[in-house]
Amino acid sequence: xxxxxTPHYQELSMKAAAIIIKTIxxxxxxxLGLATGSTPTGTYERLIKDxxxxxxxxxxxxxxxxxxxxxxxxEDINSYRSFMxxxxxxxxxxxPKNTYLPNGNAVDIQDECARYDQxxxxxxxxxxxxxxxxxxxxxxxNEPGTPFTETTHVVELTHNTRKANARFFKNIKDVPTQAIxxxxxxxxxSKAILLLASGENKAEAMARLLTSHKTTESFPASSLFQHQNxxxxxxxxxxxxx
Ligand code: GLP
Numbered sequence: 715x716x717x718x719x720t721p722h723y724q725e726l727s728m729k730a731a732a733i734i735i736k737t738i739x740x741x742x743x744x745x746l747g748l749a750t751g752s753t754p755t756g757t758y759e760r761l762i763k764d765x766x767x768x769x770x771x772x773x774x775x776x777x778x779x780x781x782x783x784x785x786x787x788x789e790d791i792n793s794y795r796s797f798m799x800x801x802x803x804x805x806x807x808x809x810p811k812n813t814y815l816p817n818g819n820a821v822d823i824q825d826e827c828a829r830y831d832q833x834x835x836x837x838x839x840x841x842x843x844x845x846x847x848x849x850x851x852x853x854x855x856n857e858p859g860t861p862f863t864e865t866t867h868v869v870e871l872t873h874n875t876r877k878a879n880a881r882f883f884k885n886i887k888d889v890p891t892q893a894i895x896x897x898x899x900x901x902x903x904s905k906a907i908l909l910l911a912s913g914e915n916k917a918e919a920m921a922r923l924l925t926s927h928k929t930t931e932s933f934p935a936s937s938l939f940q941h942q943n944x945x946x947x948x949x950x951x952x953x954x955x956x
Pocket of ligand 1: 750752754780781845847848849852875879
């Protein structure tokens with residue numbers, strides 16, 4: 715696991731964007747695994763800036779997102795599909811047909827999970843998976859206790875995760891109780907992984923990740939020790955307990 719320390723969020727975002735841009739330049743048909751949450755938004759802003767100023771093209775890039783809430787209409791401002799449209803897709807030259815997220819409104823959500831696993835395989839696997847980290851160490855929506863062997867599945871969101879995400883909703887009651895998420899197995903099958911952590915509220919999770927080196931299902935991010943190509947970019951606030 716390679717750690718890149720940055721003084722602040724702006725530099726974290728620049729460094730993360732540079733890694734993604736390099737991946738695209740090396741492989742113009744790359745599959746990018748993308749994440750939502752507030753952490754990657756600065757990175758997406760940098761990607762847009764670079765697209766506008768330097769012309770980096772996404773015309774043959776495919777993207778596949780980690781997760782989606784169950785039961786939120788696609789056009790709801792809090793659906794991860796609408797988040798991705800707003801924060802990235804609408805501002806770059808990506809083909810909308812090449813952007814994939816789980817369908818949280820599928821009639822049969824179990825079938826949807828199986829379809830998503832097949833989709834990951836059929837597009838050739840993920841070249842670079844971008845990850846944030848939850849305060850309890852969750853990645854995607856893989857909460858503590860999730861077996862590392864799980865592929866895409868439906869999760870009941872913990873109260874703490876719903877509370878942490880309630881800031882985007884009018885009321886915590888509006889936060890969905892379920893989500894579809896890629897499993898840790900899918901994440902670990904990516905060729906490279908880039909995990910971002912910013913802010914003091916991530917300091918405990920980062921201290922646990924960077925100092926214990928113990929792989930345990932009670933701390934999902936520790937699954938990343940099983941992968942050979944992980945880069946962590948974190949700012950000083952997130953590293954304040956390391
Ligand atoms: C959500 C997302 C995760 C994300 C986490 C942290 O639970 N499903 O993918 O990493 O929140 O979000 P933030 O970056 O806003 O702290």
